[in-house]
Structure formats: C-alpha cells, structure tokens
Amino acid sequence: MNVPYLLEAASLLVPEENATENDVTVSDIWDYLAHDEWEIALGLLEELGDGPPLPLAFWESLADAADQLRLERSAAWCHWRCSEIRNGVIRADLTLRPAAEARRKTPVPGHGVLRPMWDIGHLSPTGGAAVSIAGLWVEDMPFLEPGGRATVRLVPLTPSQWTHVEAGQRITMHEDRSVAGTAVILEVHLPDGHHGRSPRTD
Template sequence: MDVPELLGRAACHVPVVAAGEAGTTVADANEYLDHDEWEIALDILVELGDAYRTETAFWDLLAEAARMMWLSRTERWCHWRRAEVVHGVVRADLQLVDPGVAGGRRTPIPGDGRLRPLWDMGAVTAAGDPDLSVARLWVESLPDLQPGGRAVVRLAPLSPQRWRRLVPGDVITMHEQRPVAGTATIVESAFSVDEDHHL
C-alpha cells in the first residue's frame, strides 16, 4: 500500500461525527488527501485518533504511513497509542528534582518514549526493599523535558498489570539511580478490561 491508500483506510475507521480539538473532522482529512497534502491529513487523523476510542488497526495504518514519510516521531507516537489501546492509559503530572540535587538529571528527558526509568509505586520486596517497576515515558506537548522541569507525561509500563491499582491522585516516584529523580501525581489511569478485544 502507498501512503494515500494507508491514510484513506485509516480515515474509514473514524466516525463522521468525531472532531479534534481544533474542530477538524475526517472530512477535512479526506479533503487534504484529495489535494495530496499527506502530512496534514496524517496530523488530522492522529488528532482524531486521540479524540475518540480507536482500534489497533487504525494506529497500525497511521504508523506505516508515517514510516513511509520518514516522520519518525509521529510513527513512534502511533505505536505508543496502539499500545495504549491494548493495555490502557497512564498519565501523570511529573516534577523532576532540581539538577543540583542528588538524583537530578543534568540533561533533558527525550519526550518520545525512549527513556525507561524505574518507578516506585509503594510496593516492597520480601526483603523490604522498594519493588520498582519499569515504564517508558512520553512527554506530552513538548519535544523534551528540561532538568528540573514539570510536564504531563504518559507512561507505558513494562508490566501493565502491576499498575492497575493506581488511581488519579496517587503519587509515585521516578528513579534513574537510587535517589528520587522526580515525583509524579497520577492524573489518569484507564486500563483495558479485555486486552485481546482490540487486537
């Protein structure tokens, strides 16, 4: 399939009544497709996919189109959103510790899901040590998160079932070494009831 066909098939997954934050609809995406404005059509479809309940096939089509257009960040986002359809969404307000404090980062966190820090959710091992969990981190609305900065982030746990007990308001800590690197307050936790349903 070429890019226009991939985007056209993805557009077929979007309800006519769905609207993005800017009021755009699938009709707008199709109009840009008709004028060979593929990147704009892709951006609209991604926005629409974030505005309504999607299926994995939708994100697979968009990811492949983004790959063919060499839009690596958009491709990573589509793969990220596909995983959220299957496993659920965890969003948190993350405050990094100051770079001058032990555990503080001195370089920005890349915003596109490459960082896989450890998270302390309060569980302990049989020996009484913190039982940390791994989750990749995506920074919303920013290309990266500066040292000491604050942003809403999305988390992709390596073991999603361990995160199901989290609810909005829960506080967890981020670790890259032993000292705390950041503190996050959960703002959304919505897990798939049946992870096979969306495959």
C-alpha cells in the first residue's frame, strides 16, 4: 500500500468542518497531496487528529504512511494514538524524583517506549501494593529529566484495572520497588466497555 493512498484514506475519515489551530482543513491537505507534499500532509493530518476524536483506521493509515516515509517520531506518535483508542488514555501531571533521591539517573524517554509500573491503589492478596503497568508518553518533550515535571499520557496495559481512577487522584510511578515519580490525574478516557469515572471539572 503506497503513501499517497494511505494519506488519502486517512483524509477521507476527517469531517470537512474539522480544522487545526491555524484553520487548516482537510481540503487544504488535499492540495498538498496533489503536489506530492506527503510529509506536510502527514503532519497536518496529525494536527487534525488533536481535535475531535477520529477513528482507529485514521491513525492506522497515518502510522503506516509514517513507517513507509521512515519518519520515526511521527510513526511512534501515530502508533501510540492507535494504542490510546484500543486501551484508553489517562493524562497526568508527572513529577520525577531527583537523581540524588531515586535509582534512575538518566532522563525518561518521552516517546512511548517506557512501560513503568503504577501504584493506583490496588492491593495484593497479602495486603501490599499491587501495581499496574501503563505506557508513558511525555507531551511536548523528547524526554523528562530526573526531578523534572511534565504532562504525560498513560496507556494502560489492562484498562479494567484503571476504572476507579479519576481526576485529582495521586498515583506513584515505579521502575522497581522504589518510587520513581508522583503523578496527579488530569483526565481519564477509557475505551467503551470500561466504565471509568469522567474527568472532574472543578
């Protein structure tokens, strides 16, 4: 399947009234496609994907196109968005512990390769903490330094474990038994069939 076809297929899934922050619409993107400006078209389609939710097929087409164009950052983001649609996404304000206080001395990679454990309040049969795994994407930053703070996106490995999580809740990040960071939940969007609580607006 070639790149122009994939980008055209994705474009057909975007409502005509959708627009980016710079008022670019899907009709503008067709102009770029007509002139074989594929990378520009892909970037603009990604921006349109930040608006009202678009279907899984949209992100799958963009991911395939980005893979074929060998645009690693775009490919990682589009595959990540596919994961969000399948498993849900939790946005949170994460603060990592300083290097002097934590086992990790290097930055956390921002593009979805890390899948840390999270203490979200579950208990094991023996009464200890039972952690849940979720992938981590750092918004607007390639990585997060120890002691740093950023808005992050979490994709649960098992969405059903996260149905009780709600905005304002504090959770902790772990890469081993020690606490690697603390996060405050901002929004919870679980897929259909997993009835999590809606984000609070207060």
